[in-house]
Structure formats: structure tokens, C-alpha cells
Amino acid sequence: MTDANRPVRTRFAPSPTGSLHIGGLRMALWAWLFARHHGGQFILRIEDTDQKRYDPNALQTLLEALRWVGVDWDEGPEVGGPYGPYVQSERLALYQEWAKWLVDNDHAYYCYCSSERLEQVNKEKQAAGIPPGYDRRCRYASPDELAAFKAEAEADGRSPVIRLKMPREGKTLFPDLVRGEVEFENESIQDAVLLKGDGFPTYHLAVVVDDHFMRISHVMRGIEWLPSAPLHMQLWKAFGWEMPQYAHLPVMLNPNGKGKISKRKPPVDAKGNVLPVMVHDYIKGGYLAPALANLLVGIGWNFGDEVEVFSMDEARERFNDFSRINPSNSAFPMEKLEWINGLYIREKMTPDALADALRAPLEAAGLNVDMETLRKVAPLVQTRIKTLNDVVDMAGFFFKPEFTPPPVEKLIQKKMDAASTKRALEACIPVIEAVDPFTADKLLGAFTELGQELGLNNSQMFGVLRVAVSGQAISTPTFETMEIVGREETLRRVRLAIGLVS
Known part of the structure; x- marks a missing residue:
């Protein structure tokens, strides 16, 4: 596989014509893993001889993308080395x-x-x-x-x-x-x-x-x-x-298996949604670097033992030759990426680390993030989101300056009408006032009992409360949400809801 008398030196040589393509990132990861397995050097070289397509901002985005997934280089831009310069236009x-x-x-x-x-x-x-x-x-x-x-x-x-x-x-x-x-x-x-x-x-x-x-x-x-x-x-x-x-390595195909993934003709999913092609699109899309690296390395390369989730350290130990690479081109499995990303969020992040990571997408959505609140919210969304950006729809309401009351139709649950919804909400007021301490566990017990008294199942009783307090049908768990919002604000929102259905 390798010449024992020749040190292993691999390279990644992108052209600075825009953000790094995910196919390019996979190539870089494979070359990097091979070099690291053999204790060799990984060189980054910039091939900028196509001056017509040269983008002066592209180099920085390339470096950012590689560093984001943890790829370091022994020689190249910002590092130097004995065989430079490492930019072709300087050679x-x-x-x-x-x-x-x-x-x-x-x-x-x-x-x-x-x-x-x-x-x-x-x-x-x-x-x-x-x-x-x-x-x-x-x-x-x-x-x-x-x-x-x-x-x-x-x-x-x-x-x-x-x-x-x-x-x-x-x-x-x-x-x-x-x-x-x-x-x-x-x-x-x-x-x-x-x-x-x-x-x-x-x-x-x-x-x-x-x-x-x-x-x-x-x-x-x-x-x-x-x-x-x-x-x-x-x-x-x-x-x-x-x-x-x-x-000569296989390329990644569109998710439908037809044609190479291209930034000129971005792939679409079964619903017609345009899928990201460039690494920075995945960064902005709320994907985790270890999850994307895990997926890319495993497209066309077999880790072995039927293992699909692995770290780059674990991959490096097995990337000793090219026998595990399937020469056939492989489709990019977008659904699998969402599964892996969700798994990394659920199983490989502490709640505090997740809270820190969730701040950026919330702020990008124009929300004013209070970190104390976010640290309470993070454990609630951790098992429910597939990307970091999912937090905006699920829990962004915690950080809005003003609460937005829900439409009436969202308040009314299945097999209920406006009158029964109003009756349930009115019955909630004395319960909210009386629960002590105002914790999720106590609230769950109290409202389970109230639902039984009103002849409502949990889906109806909890659903009315969830929409009244969060303003949306899908949110963080109802009673944990109420605990974070607090007794007085919960009362205010429930009274607003009563007014809506009256």
C-alpha cells in the first residue's frame, strides 16, 4: 500500500472559486485521515491558475470550512512549510x-x-x-x-x-x-x-x-x-x-442517484426543496461539524462492523488503505444526515454545550437570547430537534420581546369546539393559581386530574394549554414550558386565550 522508504504525504488542492463543495470536503477528509493514520503530512495547496473564476474571498471560506470539521494541515496557507509557496499563482x-x-x-x-x-x-x-x-x-x-x-x-x-x-x-x-x-x-x-x-x-x-x-x-x-x-x-x-x-475516488451523486451533486444545478428532495451543496450552507443550516464529517467520510467508505456513527479519531485508526472504498459513485443521503445530526445533538452534546450552540441560530432569527433561559430550554429541545436551526420554530417564542397570541383555530383541539375550549381554559385559572411549587411535575399531576374532571383526554387538555402558553401547536413540553414562563405570565397568556375564544 505504501512505500516504506517514502514518507506518506497527501494533499488537498482546491480552487478558490467559491465556498467549499461538500464533495471537496469529503476528498479532503479522506486524504487527511490517510495521512494521519500513517503518521504522515497533509498539505493544503491552492490551485488558483484559473484566473477567470478566481474569487478573492474564497480562500478564507475554504480555510474556515476545513477548520470547522477539524482538518488541520502541516504545510500550506497560514502555516508555511519547506516546499512553498503553496499558492500556484506564486509559482x-x-x-x-x-x-x-x-x-x-x-x-x-x-x-x-x-x-x-x-x-x-x-x-x-x-x-x-x-x-x-x-x-x-x-x-x-x-x-x-x-x-x-x-x-x-x-x-x-x-x-x-x-x-x-x-x-x-x-x-x-x-x-x-x-x-x-x-x-x-x-x-x-x-x-x-x-x-x-x-x-x-x-x-x-x-x-x-x-x-x-x-x-x-x-x-x-x-x-x-x-x-x-x-x-x-x-x-x-x-x-x-x-x-x-x-x-481515483468515486463522486457523490444527487440524493436520487442521478447526476453528480453540482452547485450549478443544486439537488432537490422529494418535496422539491433545494438541498445544500456548499459546506457553509450546512454551517448556516444548523448542522454539527462532527455529524457532517461522519456522514461524508462514510459515503463510499466502509468503517466496518456495520458501524455508521463514528468519530474522526476512530476513522483514522481504520483508514490505512483504499480497500474499504467502494469504486462506485454513491448518492448523498440527506435523510441519513438529519438522523446522524439529531443523534449527535441528543447523545454527544451536554445540555450546556447545546445551549451555547443554539444561541447563534436564535440570534440569526432576530431574537434576543437570555442565556439563563436558554440553558433551561436546551434540555427540552435536545431530544426533539434534528438541526440547531430547528430550535427557532420549536422554542423561539421564549425569546420574543412580545408574546404573540395564537389563532383561535389552533387553540381548539380535536373533537372540541370554542365553548368547550373556553370552559377548559377558564378551569385552568384556579389550578395555575393554586399549584405549589410551580414545577412541571406538580403541573402535570394537577392538569391530568383537571382533564379527567372535565371529561377531556390528555391530548386535549395538554394541547389547549400548550397552544395558549406557547402560541403554537408544536413546542417544548407543555408543563416544562409553563415552569420556565412562570406562574404570572402563564396566567396572563391563558386569560388572553380565553378572550380569543369568547
Whole structure:
């Protein structure tokens, strides 16, 4: 699995074009876990050579997303390291040097063709039923022809690109840690551009140069990059450098199993709700970092022993190779995430920790949070919410500056009418006044007895009270709510309710 003489060094190399995609986060987690299992290094490298899509704010959101789930890096932005800089746009001279080396050593060539010519070539090929791609005019041009192409480009103010000379015959056999040996026909592979006219490298050149000089031992990337594998292998051979071991990993599909999860076409659930795609959407959505990490690591990777809930420390102990990775793509299970998130809230958080975590979504909803009250509320919602944001609908009423009385129809319970609802509420007043101490247990006993006297079942009796005191049909438990609200405020709200049904 690993070369004992070569230290394990993995990397995650996102492009700063926006918030981190959950598929990218899974890739980072897998690479990080593998490095940590082997006592190796995990490197963060920023691939910003696509200047058209570059977002100056993206780097910070990338770093925030990784730190949120506990991924740390040994080398990279804000950390430094011996093989930096770790931002590709700061390494242009290195790429240009090695692109020229390839030309000088007959592994690459200058191409002077204009974009208009390339477009015309593809149109002609399409019309002839031939696969699109460069026709290698500059590769096979005579010196005189090449001089003419160069002069024409210079007259137009165009700089040449550098293309790789791919072998035209034979096969490239690519060893992959997940898929075994993959075979490619060389004649089907293009002479890819390595260095663009603006001096920036393409992904193909930059990734090989960086992986070499950063001493990367294992490259983990999505299956969508497998068609580029023979091109990269030929680059490693051309340079004469030791190639890392590669693992082309499965991608995550939409929850319905159709198509890769994409931020351009966000997935929707069975009810038509748009599902989050970016990590920051999950942070804002009230999901816990350990729960999301747990889910992502387990999509396509088998922890073993039929265990579905595990910590990253536990995953690290088992992430020793790639044998547990299913090469097939997997659907993203949104419902499972909600289950895992709810489980983490219920079982892996103390009430105080939960109270601290619930403050942010309540304040984001415009509510003024009193922490003393929230610490009383947290245990009540802990077993009832799946995300932190659920607290707003369930218990946000505790923190509203003014109580909002409920609509009359919410007060009236099943098989009751306005008259019976009013009668029940009026009967509540002396009970509320008399219960001592004013605690949930005492209130439960007193109102269970009152319901029996009125011929109401618990669902009716407690439901009337719950809506009267909380203003909503679904809330924290009725009598715990009354205890937190207090006797006087409870009386006031019940009297308001009486007025509503009169």
C-alpha cells in the first residue's frame, strides 16, 4: 500500500472559486485521515491558475470550512512549510521553467494556432464525424512553416502555448489504488496545453510539477480526473520523476442517484426543496461539524462492523488503505444526515454545550437570547430537534420581546369546539393559581386530574394549554414550558386565550 522508504504525504488542492463543495470536503477528509493514520503530512495547496473564476474571498471560506470539521494541515496557507509557496499563482516561474525544459528535451512544443483556428478545426472534424481536438499542425510543421506561424502570431499580438507531445501509438497502463490497472489507447489522447499564452500553467502541468516538488506520495482525486491519468503519467515519465501512487475516488451523486451533486444545478428532495451543496450552507443550516464529517467520510467508505456513527479519531485508526472504498459513485443521503445530526445533538452534546450552540441560530432569527433561559430550554429541545436551526420554530417564542397570541383555530383541539375550549381554559385559572411549587411535575399531576374532571383526554387538555402558553401547536413540553414562563405570565397568556375564544 505504501512505500516504506517514502514518507506518506497527501494533499488537498482546491480552487478558490467559491465556498467549499461538500464533495471537496469529503476528498479532503479522506486524504487527511490517510495521512494521519500513517503518521504522515497533509498539505493544503491552492490551485488558483484559473484566473477567470478566481474569487478573492474564497480562500478564507475554504480555510474556515476545513477548520470547522477539524482538518488541520502541516504545510500550506497560514502555516508555511519547506516546499512553498503553496499558492500556484506564486509559482509561475517554476512552471515556466519546466515547460521550457520539456520543449528543450523534445517532450513538448510551441503551438501558435489562434483560438479561431482551433474552433474551425473542431467544426470541420465535427462535420466529418471525427472526434474533436487539436490537429497537431504545429507539432509536425516544418521549420519554415513554424517560423511563418510564429510571425503571424506575433503580428496578431498572440503568445504561443506549449503542448505535450503525447505518444501516438501503443497504450498507457495506469496503476490505480482503487480501480487496479486502467488501460488507455494513446492515439485517443490529445496533445494537451501545458502552459497558456499568458504564462499560467494548465492543471496538467501545475499538478505534476507541484506534486513532485512538494514530495507528494499519494494523490487522491475524483474519478472525473481519470481520463487525464495517462497524460499525467506521460508527464511524469518525460520529467523522469518518481510518480506518486494515485487513487481515483468515486463522486457523490444527487440524493436520487442521478447526476453528480453540482452547485450549478443544486439537488432537490422529494418535496422539491433545494438541498445544500456548499459546506457553509450546512454551517448556516444548523448542522454539527462532527455529524457532517461522519456522514461524508462514510459515503463510499466502509468503517466496518456495520458501524455508521463514528468519530474522526476512530476513522483514522481504520483508514490505512483504499480497500474499504467502494469504486462506485454513491448518492448523498440527506435523510441519513438529519438522523446522524439529531443523534449527535441528543447523545454527544451536554445540555450546556447545546445551549451555547443554539444561541447563534436564535440570534440569526432576530431574537434576543437570555442565556439563563436558554440553558433551561436546551434540555427540552435536545431530544426533539434534528438541526440547531430547528430550535427557532420549536422554542423561539421564549425569546420574543412580545408574546404573540395564537389563532383561535389552533387553540381548539380535536373533537372540541370554542365553548368547550373556553370552559377548559377558564378551569385552568384556579389550578395555575393554586399549584405549589410551580414545577412541571406538580403541573402535570394537577392538569391530568383537571382533564379527567372535565371529561377531556390528555391530548386535549395538554394541547389547549400548550397552544395558549406557547402560541403554537408544536413546542417544548407543555408543563416544562409553563415552569420556565412562570406562574404570572402563564396566567396572563391563558386569560388572553380565553378572550380569543369568547
